[in-house]
Amino acid sequence: MKVLFSCVGTTDPIRGMHDGAMLHIMRHYRPDAVVMYVSPEMKAHDAKDNRYALAFESIQQRYPDYHPEIHRIDGDAVDVSEFDSFYEPFQKIVKDWSAQYPDAEILLNLSSGSTQMKMTMALLAMDLRYRTKGIQVKNFEQRSGTSERSSEDNYDIHAEIELNEDDDDASPNRCSEPDLFLIRRNEERQRVKAMLDQYDYKALEAMRDAIPADCRKLVRHLAHRSDYDFAQAEQLAENLPVPFCLFPMRPCKSWATKRAYREESEYLLCLELMQKTGALTNFVLRLNPLVLRLQQAYLKQICSFDCGQITIRKGSHVLISRDKIRALHPALETYLDQHFNIFRDNTDISIVFCNALLAYLGKADTEEGRLFTALEKLNQSQRNAAAHTLNNTTEQDIYDLIGFGSKKLVEKLEALIQEIYADLCDPKLFRIYDTCNEYIYQRL
Template structure:
């Protein structure tokens, strides 16, 4: 038995304007699709009314035969008869029946074959049945819609229908006739569901989860937005190498602070805010100490003119460069005297080791006269001291109430103080910069809507 490959098969209900419209002398949808897609096989689904017309003058096969002869190609037909079908408005019937029919068609096809579905012929219930089948995604096909020649609804006229005369008058038989077919993209239910899940992940700033779901869809379906979600996933990890590469690739700029020497601090602060919004209170607590140290150091430089590195030595630990206070560089300086004096007053000795936020606060208290700044630093230093060890060394449930009980501040209050402290650094931060993740989310969702 010869196996025929690369077959194009058209399944189509038959409607009132098929095969040629008596109203405008142009192809009906079935004939027009056959004219431009040249299917090898046409499967005609006929209700009682359409079967009556077919048996009266063989109008459907007659026009298809004339077209095949004009195009000098073979074309075979199959008629699916539904003589009992008179209530052509019932959606449930067509959905179930079409599903059975198309399932049988698929059993005769191989991977090289293409199925076309005509959604412009038949009753509204028939068209809807085919569209819903495509939405469910069980039977992949090209869904074809055919526009009317005048761009408005065709009126169905059957009185005085002379198929042979109409074929001769059919304006679409003229050379250069306009192709009114359009392939419509019918998203599958699976795609719709997955994209809703992606959006939900984006709304809660879980970009890796959004990316994982995105990558479970075919690449051609996510080309409009996949790179943007990848960018967001790398951004929240502070992976600036891949962030920069993706920005260059997509021309999608989402970082409000772009100076490489400053953005790491601000972007880190934004990730702290995201952890708070996500209710990840343990991670929120753990992330406070690094930003407090960096902020205090930048403030000391901006407000007091003291560069901490001028009083430190560099050393390598575990393959990474670290720094510690240099007793030699501090000796004989006002900064060194301030640190030594402070610890002597409380019966301790200043040890020139790692740089801590406590040291930076002591220096700022001495060199700055800004009482608001000093209070902010005092509050954050106490927060850091009270909750740092809790998150790091004890297995406990950490909630916003836990943070409030230990520090006197809710997470949002702590974040507000961090934001305010940025105003004392040399980094220029506008109020709207703090909403840059939400703005990025909005643009990603916009791209998803534009696909």
């Protein structure tokens, strides 16, 4: 859909037997709707001869299959040289039409009206929040116009229509789209795309005026979601008009399982953004709690071993209970004492302990067991290095320790979540940030 927003001046609707800018844009762009802003001065001229309605009627007769909606706005700005009189009302017009028709392209007539009106249209043509395009129409004389203006007392709209040379199919198209506006809009687009490519949604949120209006709430959602502010992200996701599900997931009857899956999968998504943007030190440091959660979920869902049966909770700590192990799994107590050379009671459950459980259950040599072993090694080595040195974790560090890079590690963790939560996990979730980025790219 195309909407033309146009002021009318002393060259409209027809002057010197040629289209004024508004009529010429209609002729060559065929907008579905025309929003015409008429100042009190132009309204007075129109009252004498009904010039605008006659001009619209003439172009519809010339093109019988063309029937645009005409929306007239009678302005109240008497002094059309006052810039501040136009910016807010013109912006509101563009904003309202953009909200009503988000996919519409709004054509802005840069050649009609006072200088201040044209300047306002030019600013709106460069505003990335809206799908606008500035259209300039060259004077048919290719210089400052010498023919009488439509504000003259002897202006004859009927003669202008009858003798309009632009009705000839061979007449030139005098419309152009100034490169300056395209360059400025493309620069703004590139700034936004750079932020999207870096998944820097907080910075993007601060560039609010550069974001299309129908994407701002989505950007706010992503800013909170990428910061693991899940409650706020979920609230912002309500009624977001995007053509895809922001939280793709299969149906689940167990609220506890659903909550665990969402917490772990969303945390992994945050880690994935760190990996993609090269924040590998933070990536490794923040990996530990997820690994521990996934180990316990794997033990429960795949190995049918509930760590909750052998632990006790004290405040925020989950502690291993020798008494519970002895009562439920006496052979396990013996194994753990051998494995750890007497393991300590009432210590925090850890990656090392869960890996011992996996070994006891015969899972150490499975693909998942080897992954957890690699993660234990990464955790011990890189967490110690990050905590006690000034060095950052590099891609080579990760590869040297576990035999594959950070991207492959994220892929393995995604596959692990899909295995643990096979009934719940929709793989589309792991592309949700890229899906959102692609959607915002399109809206630009």
